[in-house]
Amino acid sequence: MADAQDWTGIVAAATRAPSIHNTQPWLFAGAGDRLEVSFDPRRALPVLDPTHRQQVISCGAAVEFAAVAARAMGQDVEVEVAPASDHPDHLDHLATLRVTGQRAAGADDRALAAAIAARHTQRAAFADRAVPTELVDQLQAEAGAYGVWVETLSRSDAELTxxxxxxxAEQVEQQDPGYRAELEQWLRTDPAALDGIPVDAVSGEDPATRPSNWLVRDFLVGQRAAGRPPAAGDDDDPPAVQRPTVLLLGTDGDDSRAWVQAGRALGRVLLRATAAGLAASPLTQALDWPATRTRMTVQLSIVGHPQMLLRMGWPTTPGRETGRRPVAEVLRPVE
Ligand SMILES: Cc1cc2nc3c(=O)[nH]c(=O)nc-3n(C[C@H](O)[C@H](O)[C@H](O)COP(=O)(O)O)c2cc1C
Known part of the structure; x- marks a missing residue:
């Protein structure tokens, strides 16, 4: 049984989870052998994420990070996902972690837990080297344990669509003043910021000028210093074309429970990939708004619901660590 002190370390690991715009929309309450994970509506993104779907996915990733950390610390844990709520105002309680006993942590537990600190969203170009198919098979199996399917979109007919x-979707969002204002609200120039996206974690270049088919989200819409594009002399080789592996994660259902499960699977996939030396960045522009998300479901003939698009590959530069709010701000004792 864990006491309140034990939850501090586990919650610190959980807060390293990725979250949309680094909003960290989670709250934890620890009591004895239980840790409750809730959504914090005060950190909502009303324009980008009106249903809170991506924030609940973020909380689900935090649940998985907590479970991985607990197992590596020698605790057996069970996760109970709260019953579905499709009312956006009643998403408060999402999941409970319960310590069920002690265990001897194995090498795999330790490798996954070490990946918690090593993982960073990597938006830069990846090396021109394929993601091993055996790893993709493993990611599919591990996500499948949460009822989440994973498909490779790269080099498939679905890729072009x-x-x-x-x-x-990126173009439509950029034209929305509310979307741009929200982006700006979560962009940080202070390197010590505890939340939000540091400007140096995103490319200063316009993502549209990259030699890549997949467009990473532009966090600097309207703020990029008007500069000349890098001059390419006649003798310069053209930049290498980037064709990252892109994975689509989806679920059969589409309620808050399915979103938590999608987040747990995302957390697991990211830690497994990081442990294998890979890096990733979500590409969720076409899934932000219900209408564009429905269009993707229809046009890709998806049976089920798309939850996450993940660009994955071998990193060529170290990832940038982003800030986190201290545990004391997000962990409360159960009343
Ligand atoms: C549900 C979800 C959606 C995200 N969507 C995007 C995205 O569209 N583009 C992007 O560059 N990063 C995206 N991210 C990554 C977050 O910006 C990132 O997790 C956050 O800034 C914290 O940084 P870190 O992952 O390096 O710890 C997303 C993350 C989550 C969990």
């Missing part, structure tokens, strides 16, 4: 939908 998804690429076009993503580019169009």
């Amino acid at each position: 998804a690429v076009a939908l993503l580019s169009r």
Whole structure:
């Protein structure tokens, strides 16, 4: 049985989870052998994520990080996902972690836990080297344990469609003043910021000028210093074309429970990939708004619901660590 002190270390690991715009929309309450994980509506993104779907996914990733950390600390844990709530205002309690006993942590537990600190969203170009198919098989199996399916979109017929939908969604979002204001609200120039996206974690270049079919989200819309594009002399080789592996994660259902499960699977996939030396960055522009998300479901003939698009590959530069709020701000004792 864990006491309140034990939850501090586990919650510190949980807060390293990725979250949309690094909003960290989670709250934890620890009591004895239970840790409750809730959504914090005060950290909502009303324009980008009106249903809170991506924030609940973020909380699900935090649940998985907590479970991985607990197992590596020698605790057996069970996760109980709260019953579905499709009312956006009643998403408070999402999941409970319960310590059920002690265990001897194995090498795999330790490798996954070490990946918690090593993982960072990597938006830069990846090396021109394929993601091993055995690893993708493993990611599919591990996500499958949470009822989440994983498909590779790269080099499939679906790729062209998804690429076009993503580019169009990015364009439509950029034209929305509310979307741009929200982006700006979560962009940070202070390197010591405890939340939000540090400007140096995103490319200063316009993502549209990259030699890549997949467009990463542009966090600097309207703020990029008007500069000349890098001059390419006649003798310069053209930049290498980037064709990252892109994985689509989806679920059969589409309620808060399915979103928590999608987040747990995302957390697991990211830690497994990091432990294998890979890096990733979500590409969720075409899934932000219900209408564009429905378009993707229809045009890709998806049976079920798309939850996450993940660009994955071998990193060529170290990832940038982003800030986190201290545990004391997010962990409360159960009343
Ligand atoms: C549900 C979800 C959606 C995200 N969507 C995007 C995205 O569209 N583009 C992007 O560059 N990063 C995206 N991210 C990554 C977050 O910006 C990132 O997790 C956050 O800034 C914290 O940084 P870290 O992952 O390096 O710890 C997303 C993360 C989550 C959990």
